[in-house]
Amino acid sequence: MDNRRPPRTVSDPKVRQVGFVTPGAAPPARYLSEAPTAAAASSPPSGDTGPPAISTSPVMIPPPRHSPSAPLAVPNPARRDSLQIQVGGYNAPEVLLESPPLTSPSSRMDDAVSQFSEDPAMSPCNGRSGAAKVASSFPGSSGEMMVMKAGIVGGGSNTPKSSWTTASVAKTRPGISEKERGAVVGMQNDGAGVSKTLKEKTTKAERRALQEAQRSAKAAAKESGAGVKLSAAPGGAVPANIKQGKVVKPPAQKKDGPQVANPSVSSEKKVVDRPPEKDRKKDVPPPRMQFDDIHRVEKAKRRAVVYQFEAKNRVELFRHLPQYIHGTQLPDLETKFFQLDPMHPSVYKVGLQYLSGNISGGNARCIAMLLAFREAIRDYSTPPEKALVRDLTAKISSYVSFLIECRPLSISMGNAIRFLKNRIAKLPDTMPESEVKSSLQSDIDRFINEKIVIADKVIIRHAVTKIRDGDVLLTYGLSCVVEMLLVYAHEVGKQFRVVIVDSRPKLEGQVLFHRLVAKGINCTYTHVNAISYIMHEVTLVFLGAASVLSNGTVYSRVGTACVAMVANAFRVPVLICCEAYKFHERVQLDSICSNELGDPDVISKVPGRKDLNHLDNRADIENLQLLNLTYDATPSDFVSMIITDYGMLPPSSVPVIVREYRRENLWI
């Protein structure tokens, strides 16, 4: 998580860097137990050599039983001697590096020798990690400051390029005078310590790079399908390997390296982590592409039918998401209409509608897609010497990837595609083609009918029981289920008032507002800015959802989380209306990992306000990034109830529905 958020690491670079460079070190228990002792050990020198400011924190006051011995200067030389002897004897910088964190005040005094002889056995991890542990275990800013000072001391006395690890080690070694500390630092810098750790680092990095390259090669081979590009894939992977090596090395040598290198390393890792998942479950949709991976983006671009303009000035945190501006390439696509041989015209039409934004909303998009597939299946005929099941699946996959280019799939669409592919896969081989086609078409019809149309009706029947006379209902944006619910409740004769909360840039609430007012429902329209004001009078909040995830998280139009949280703060029940086919077994904790980016231009321009032109030439401003998110994740804590076609459920029951009905019902 950290490495994908460089801006964060910048805020606290030194300590974080040290912590990050050592991968897989520092078992937490030790780290915690050592923190106080290390702090305590570092305080005695503050009496004779170190800066006095360090011991201001009460944590660093040494335990009373050692306090008489700490100020004494006498044991120090002895210890120093023993130390040097030990250094000479073991000639192992790792030991040197390792020992200070383990030095407790008592052992320092009495049995330094035995302690040193113990150390290597006790701590198999390398010195850097030990030092890093110390550095990162210092509480807060004082720890950082301490490290900084140590760095200055060490660097000033000996070499300008003293590393953080050595500096902190020098700091934490209590008994050594400044000069000697410098010497120790120098020795560490020149000697085997750094080079060895460095070597280990690079080998580790190389190993990882190699592994990644292999994996990505495998993934690429898989992606290119029948192995046509199999030969090209390793070729593509080798440069990546070389580059990896190059990229990873600097952090060990130059200390300002990691910030540049880490994101690329991590992103590379992220990307190639996915394919094994794909192996495990062969369901569609395929693993989400990480768009901060240059190679794969390039490859995808080459394949793409839709020419995608890339947004400029991308927001750092959301680089892994598709960054394209939609809706600008319509004419371009329209000219291609007759050239696209493999694409069925109805699919093409739906794709264009997604692209232009004519069809939006989870249900509408899903139904449009299914109907297009239905048409395509109707017009389908198996090419000679091909198996229907395989060819049709491939066809559908190509349609899906076209639709993804137009706009990323919603979870509802993903589930519908999964259903359809499953139906195709389960077809008996002996079935004649015409029968297959008709059965698939009726399956699609049934899915639309049962999972969407009737489900909505059931949801409305359930939800209307929760509306009492005199209620003030709040809804956000435009959800078709909520709209149907409000209209139905009005028809049934419930007395209620509706507050429609809306937000820029989509202003979908206005559509709902107009429709409800036309029906004669009493409405209030406001923007999300006024949510905390309006929430006082609200008695129930009804929200729609794009998806509900396994941990009860509601994934919905951006702004929903805000509304739900305010409602929760005002103790207003939040009811989510969502059809069960939109449930997904994924777990998501934030809105960053998976989301969709909208056109940034939309939020920079306010229609009808020519005077607000401050962001007009935003592409020229380098440090300006606009973020137009489409979805957000509402934690289940803020949701009182989820109303589905299986009844009214607590958010904790979503996995039950997913578990019980995924197998039997969704695949009918």
Added chain:
Amino acid sequence: MWGRSASFLLDKRLRDQHPSLSSPSSSSPDSTMDLNPNPNHGVSAYYQTRAEHHAIVSSDWLAQAQAAVDREDDTALTERPHASAAVSLSASKPFSVIDEFNYWRKKPDLAEAVAAIMALAAVIRSCEATTMMELEIELKKASDTLKSWDTTSISLSAGCDLFMRYVTRTSAVEYEDFHAAKLRLIERGEKFGEISMKARRTIAMLGQDFVFDGCTILVHGFSRVVLEVLKLAASNRKLFRIFCTEGRPDKTGLRLSKELAALGVPVKLLIDSAVAYAMDEVDMVFVGADGVVESGGIINMMGTYQTALVAHSMNKPVYVAAESYKFARLYPLDQKDLEPALHPIDFGVPIPSGVEVETSARDYTPPQYLTLLFTDLGVLTPSVVSDELIQLYL
């Protein structure tokens, strides 16, 4: 209600004097719009039964005894089936579900859900349907009548739903013989009483593990299951202490303390408002439940919510003992989202005119304030309730 008289006792007496007050409502019991077609208008039938079962030596009890002597109740009961028979389409049939239900309801050891299931089993026995479908329709009608007879009782409707569910599940299975299926259903219904007793024993076995030596348990309300748990714990030679809330207006605490004192368990009675005062000494809170709802929360006697809130804020565990047939497919969002079960309160003194009295007899405790539920399905966290309900009903 309170406008007419100050107390439950007076209320009852008044009604006894003026049977005309109650007769119009009892003459049309099948009109589902009527909340409580039973004669004691304004008193939830569920709480009536409870009052009868948990006979408390109090003014209420004396009044009920008086009423029983007068056989006022019985005339009302006999009157009702006749009226329903007259109105209902199947006038030729002398059998009535409600009659049957009331018969079973009178048995002190039988839970209301069990009584409902017994009544429905009796419906099966007496009905002349020749196909499963007919039987189902008949049953559905009967269970709807039962439910509408007392809309406030959760366990009644849950029991009906459960049995209906069982019947539909059975009918889904292809039986070669209708009579075999019918017998099977009847047998199932008869067995349900045993099952309910067994459930109570299972819960006692599970729950008594949570009672440790030297602990202090706060009990709110009178629940047969909780009593069973405590009984078993006491018979296992566990040494513990009970704090009983008084449980106004039913004085459930008096009854419970009497039972526990007979077992030799040290008991202390608290007034209901002393819960927070005593909570420091308490190690755990035990409550029963009228109904367990889908969210995992419980509906129980008034005061459970505040007890749970106090316990939660002091980090004391709240344990609920409830049989699984009390699980209901309800999802209240707040206190007002329930069918109100009214229960007049005897304040002992006349209430000044123009003063309103909250007569609701129960409240809803949200799941976040409950620690565990002891059920015959096992010891569950509140979130599992929905899981079980989904598996049961879907």
